[in-house]
Structures are given as C-alpha cells and as structure tokens.
Amino acid sequence: MRFSTFIYTIKQGFANIVRNKWYSLASIATISACLFLFGIFYAVVINFEHIVDEAQSGVAVTVFFDEGLSEERIAEIGELIRARSEVDHADYISAEEAWNSFKDDYLGEYADGFTENPLADSSNYQIYLNNVGMQAALVEYLEGLDGVREVNKSEVTANVYDSINTLVGYVALGIILILLLVSVFLISNTVTIGISVRKEEINIMKYIGATDFFVRTPFVVEGILIGAIGSLLPLAIVYLIYNNVISYVLNRFTVLSTIVSFLPVNEIFATLIPVSLAIGVGIGFIGSFITVRKHIRV
Amino acid sequence: MIKLDHVSKSYSTGAPALNDVSLNIEKGEFVFIVGDSGSGKSTLIKLLLRELVPTEGTILVNGVNVGKLRHRQIPKFRRNIGVVFQDFRLLKDRNVYENVAFAQRIVQVPNREIKKNVPSILSIVGLAGKYKARPKQLSGGEQQRVAVARALVNEPPILLADEPTGNLDPTNSLEIMKLLEEINERGTTVVVVTHNREIVNAMKKRVIAMNKGVIVSDEKEGTYVDEI
Numbered sequence: 001m002r003f004s005t006f007i008y009t010i011k012q013g014f015a016n017i018v019r020n021k022w023y024s025l026a027s028i029a030t031i032s033a034c035l036f037l038f039g040i041f042y043a044v045v046i047n048f049e050h051i052v053d054e055a056q057s058g059v060a061v062t063v064f065f066d067e068g069l070s071e072e073r074i075a076e077i078g079e080l081i082r083a084r085s086e087v088d089h090a091d092y093i094s095a096e097e098a099w100n101s102f103k104d105d106y107l108g109e110y111a112d113g114f115t116e117n118p119l120a121d122s123s124n125y126q127i128y129l130n131n132v133g134m135q136a137a138l139v140e141y142l143e144g145l146d147g148v149r150e151v152n153k154s155e156v157t158a159n160v161y162d163s164i165n166t167l168v169g170y171v172a173l174g175i176i177l178i179l180l181l182v183s184v185f186l187i188s189n190t191v192t193i194g195i196s197v198r199k200e201e202i203n204i205m206k207y208i209g210a211t212d213f214f215v216r217t218p219f220v221v222e223g224i225l226i227g228a229i230g231s232l233l234p235l236a237i238v239y240l241i242y243n244n245v246i247s248y249v250l251n252r253f254t255v256l257s258t259i260v261s262f263l264p265v266n267e268i269f270a271t272l273i274p275v276s277l278a279i280g281v282g283i284g285f286i287g288s289f290i291t292v293r294k295h296i297r298v
Numbered sequence: 299m300i301k302l303d304h305v306s307k308s309y310s311t312g313a314p315a316l317n318d319v320s321l322n323i324e325k326g327e328f329v330f331i332v333g334d335s336g337s338g339k340s341t342l343i344k345l346l347l348r349e350l351v352p353t354e355g356t357i358l359v360n361g362v363n364v365g366k367l368r369h370r371q372i373p374k375f376r377r378n379i380g381v382v383f384q385d386f387r388l389l390k391d392r393n394v395y396e397n398v399a400f401a402q403r404i405v406q407v408p409n410r411e412i413k414k415n416v417p418s419i420l421s422i423v424g425l426a427g428k429y430k431a432r433p434k435q436l437s438g439g440e441q442q443r444v445a446v447a448r449a450l451v452n453e454p455p456i457l458l459a460d461e462p463t464g465n466l467d468p469t470n471s472l473e474i475m476k477l478l479e480e481i482n483e484r485g486t487t488v489v490v491v492t493h494n495r496e497i498v499n500a501m502k503k504r505v506i507a508m509n510k511g512v513i514v515s516d517e518k519e520g521t522y523v524d525e526i
Contacts, residue, residue, distance in 0.1 A: 002406045019391040204387045207347065208448065209377035210404045212370075297369070 009214060013221020023194040024226055030190045031230025031283075034183035035276045039238035041179060042275075043268050045172040051260045052168060056132040056161040057088060061139060062152040063125045069147045077145055078125060084141070086134035087127055095123040121149075133162040184283055195219060195291040202295045212296050219288045227284025231276040238272070239265060299325040299456065299487050300346065305355030307341050307511075314353070315341040317511040323489065325455070328482040330498050331491045332522055333508035339491045342508070343460050346489075347381060348372050360455060377405050380449030380457040380486075384464035386441040388433040394420065394444050395429040401448045415451055423447045423477060439470030446477055450486070457481060459490045463497065471497060495522040 017024045081090045142151045205215045242265050250257045300323040308314040316338045333339050344350040348364050357364040360378050388397050402412045420426045423443040463471035475497050482488040505520030
C-alpha cells in the first residue's frame with residue numbers, strides 16, 4: 001500500500017467526524033456521560049476507602065512481655081512482628097515511656113508521689129496493621145510467641161472496620177461493574193447505529209473495488225477519535241469538579257479536615273485516566289471494527 | 299470477455315434464480331439484458347460482480363473464474379468492472395470531484411494523476427463545470443453521469459449498468475444511453491440490464507431476454523421481447 005493511500009484513509013477518519021457531526025456529537029456525548037458518571041463514582045469510592053483505611057490504620061494491637069524478659073528477646077520479638085506481611089509498622093514503648101505517657105494523660109502533678117515506675121513490666125509493642133481484617137490471625141500468632149504475656153486488641157473496632165471495608169469493596173465493585181456494562185452497551189450501541197446508517201457507503205466502496213482495509217480504516221480512526229474525545233472531556237470535568245468540591249468542603253466544614261483527609265487529585269487520576277481512555281478508545285476501536293466487519297462482506 | 303457456462307444459482311427457498319444459463323459476451327460488445335422482475339437479471343449482475351457465488355457452473359470474467367475468487371481477491375477483481383446502479387449510489391457527503399476521485403484512490407493512483415484524470419473524465423460525461431457540486435445539488439441525469447464517470451475513471455474493460463435509466467426521464471435516459479454508446483465505441487464492453495423498451499428498440503444492439511432464470515432469446519440488433 002502507498003503511504004499516501006494510508007494517510008488518505010487516516011485523514012478520511014478525521015473528515016468523517018466533521019461530515020457526520022451529529023452522529024459524532026451524539027457518540028461523544030454518550031461516551032462522556034457514561035465516563036463522567038464512572039469518574040465521579042470512582043472518586044467518591046476511592047476516597048471513602050481511603051478514609052476507612054486511614055481510620056483502621058489507627059487501630060493498634062499491644063503486646064506485653066513476660067516479667068524480666070531479656071532485651072535481646074524483646075528485640076527478637078520486634079523483628080518477628082515487623083516481618084509479618086499484615087503489619088504496617090510496630091512501635092516499641094519502653095516501660096519508662098509508658099509511665100511518662102500515663103502520667104501525662106491521667107496523673108499530672110499527682111505523679112510526684114511515685115518514686116518507682118509502677119509500670120515496670122509494661123514495656124510493649126504497639127502494632128499497626130495494614131488490614132484490620134488480619135487482626136485475629138496476628139493475635140493468634142503473637143499469643144503463641146515465647147515471652148509474650150498478653151496481647152491487647154480491640155476486636156469490635158477491628159470487626160467494624162473490616163465489615164465496612166468489605167461492604168464498601170463489594171458495593172463499589174458491583175456499581176462500577178454495572179456502570180461499565182451500561183457504558184459498554186450504550187457506547188457500542190451508538191457506534192453500531194452510526195455505522196449501520198452508513199452501510200450504503202460501505203457497499204459503494206466495496207462495489208468499486210475498495211479493500212477491507214481501505215473501507216475499515218476511516219471508520220476505526222473515527223471510532224478511536226470519538227472514544228478519545230469522549231473520555232478526555234469527562235476527565236477534564238471530573239478534574240475541575242473534584243478540585244473545587246474538595247477545597248469547598250474543607251473550607252466550609254473546617255472540622256472535617258481534622259477528621260478525614262481526601263486523596264490528592266493526581267492520585268485518583270493516575271488510575272482514572274488510563275481506565276477512562278481504555279474504555280473510551282477501546283470501545284470506539286472494537287465497536288467500529290466489529291460493526292464494519294458485519295457490513296464489509298459484500 | 300464474459301463467459302457463463304451452465305450457470306445456476308439457487309437461494310435457500312423457491313425456484314432457482316438462474317437455471318443452467320450459458321452465454322458469451324465478446325470484448326467490445328454492447329449488450330442489453332432484458333426481462334421482467336424475477337427473471338434473474340439482478341442475480342446475473344450480482345454473480346458477475348462476485349456478490350454472489352454460482353451454485354453450479356462456471357463464470358469467467360476477463361479470464362478470471364469468479365466462483366473461485368477468495369474474499370481478499372475480490373477488490374482487485376472488481377476494479378476491472380465499472381458498475382452503474384439505478385439509484386446512482388454516490389457518496390452523498392462528497393462533491394462530484396471527490397466521488398470520482400474516490401475510485402482512483404482505491405486503486406492507489408497518485409494525487410497528481412487524479413488531478414488530471416478526474417477533470418478529463420468529467421468533461422467526457424459533460425460535468426466539468428460541476429465538479430464542486432454535491433450529489434443532491436444535481437438532477438437525476440447528472441447524478442447518473444457522475445456514477446458513469448466514477449465507473450470509467452479507472453478505465454475498466456467492462457461496464458455493468460443495472461437499470462441505469464430506471465430513475466430518469468426519457469430525455470435523460472436517452473442521453474445516458476448515448477453516453478454509454480460512446481464509451482462502448484472507445485472499446486469498453488458494456489452490459490446494460492434494463493426494462494426500458496423504447497431505448498432497447500431504438501439502439502439496435504444485442505438483446506438477451508430472460509424469463510424465470512432462463513435465457514429465452516438472444517438476438518444481435520434485437521428488440522425488446524414483449525411476450526416472454
């Protein structure tokens with residue numbers, strides 16, 4: 001094939017968008033609407049998960065040791081704990097730090113009456129998990145360790161967070177799947193209708209001796225372009241909305257900023273851009289390719 | 299040039315559309331194929347264009363066995379046959395120049411050649427001044443001239459015209475037929491499927507009459523057969 005012919009077919013794809021501007025606009029609007037809903041929902045869900053994650057990362061398991069356990073064994077236990085995959089980090093609190101903290105929190109000036117550290121055997125590890133759902137397994141492991149006297153945990157809190165996490169995960173997955181299916185259906189339907197209307201054009205091309213490549217390429221280029229524009233538009237809108245809504249919420253409800261933190265827009269868009277583009281461009285490409293193939297065997 | 303040897307074409311239901319048809323059209327001939335609806339004319343055109351494959355028999359066009367063509371060989375085969383339809387089948391969103399140039403782009407003619415060839419063929423069909431017009435800005439006769447120009451721009455040895463005057467008034471019909479005759483005189487083999495009795499009778503060309511999928515008469519300098 002001549003290079004100029006190849007360029008011509010690509011140019012025709014661009015020209016088709018202008019020639020069939022109402023169809024192009026309808027397709028772009030459909031893709032944009034679907035991906036806009038998807039983008040907004042994704043931003044909400046991912047933030048909700050982030051907030052739950054942050055909250056659950058504050059849930060700690062505390063490990064106390066047998067009386068008189070050697071420093072070496074305590075350090076060894078620390079290493080074993082940190083090696084666990086479910087452990088995000090573990091802080092060692094010495095008996096002295098525990099007593100100072102207790103004094104500050106509860107006793108204040110009344111602490112002066114104590115000459116010795118009454119929490120002499122209260123050195124501990126405070127363990128923070130990356131997934132509270134694994135708390136029970138970790139506690140079982142910790143209780144089995146030599147030198148461990150007691151393991152404190154908040155089972156109710158862990159269970160609540162774990163349930164929320166699981167529920168949000170399933171609901172989000174379900175809604176995202178439904179949104180994706182609706183998007184795929186609507187977008188491919190629009191592409192299919194648009195091409196079927198131009199079935200006659202395909203027939204004419206085939207009757208005068210056009211190859212499948214020559215017929216198909218402009219349609220595929222058109223599908224890809226419509227998909228790309230249809231995904232970039234909602235991305236830009238979601239970007240603007242997200243930034244403005246977050247700063248509005250944080251300014252309007254200042255107390256919120258002390259309780260929760262929202263994900264930065266870049267972090268959300270690191271996933272949203274490729275996924276939206278893949279859906280838009282992918283469906284544009286596959287939809288046009290398959291639909292043209294249906295009419296091309298003349 | 300075109301040879302059908304005991305060709306039959308059956309669809310899944312009903313009687314065969316073509317039944318044991320044999321015919322031979324020589325290079326440079328002008329042939330009318332006439333017959334009522336359901337006589338098999340359209341099936342014959344579709345077979346010659348390799349839109350359909352014969353159920354039995356052999357079709358040779360330009361020495362190519364049409365029934366044996368693979369899908370990817372069809373485009374190249376069709377480039378040797380210019381085709382004109384009753385409903386013109388122009389690309390409505392492109393102007394006259396682009397409609398004709400399109401046929402050249404398909405066979406990968408360089409742009410500089412297209413710029414010479416298209417005006418040249420448009421002047422032959424009498425539309426040199428309307429190259430910028432869109433199909434809907436043209437009369438039926440003019441649209442059919444564009445279709446003829448598109449069919450001929452690649453200089454195919456064969457021109458198939460399927461009811462080319464079906465949508466035209468008598469004056470335009472006559473002009474289109476004169477145009478096809480001129481093209482024939484330049485050496486192109488022309489096969490015209492038509493219902494138009496007046497034109498067939500006036501032109502005194504070879505007439506092949508079909509009825510119910512069978513050739514019922516084949517006369518040189520024939521006339522439209524009234525009682526088939």
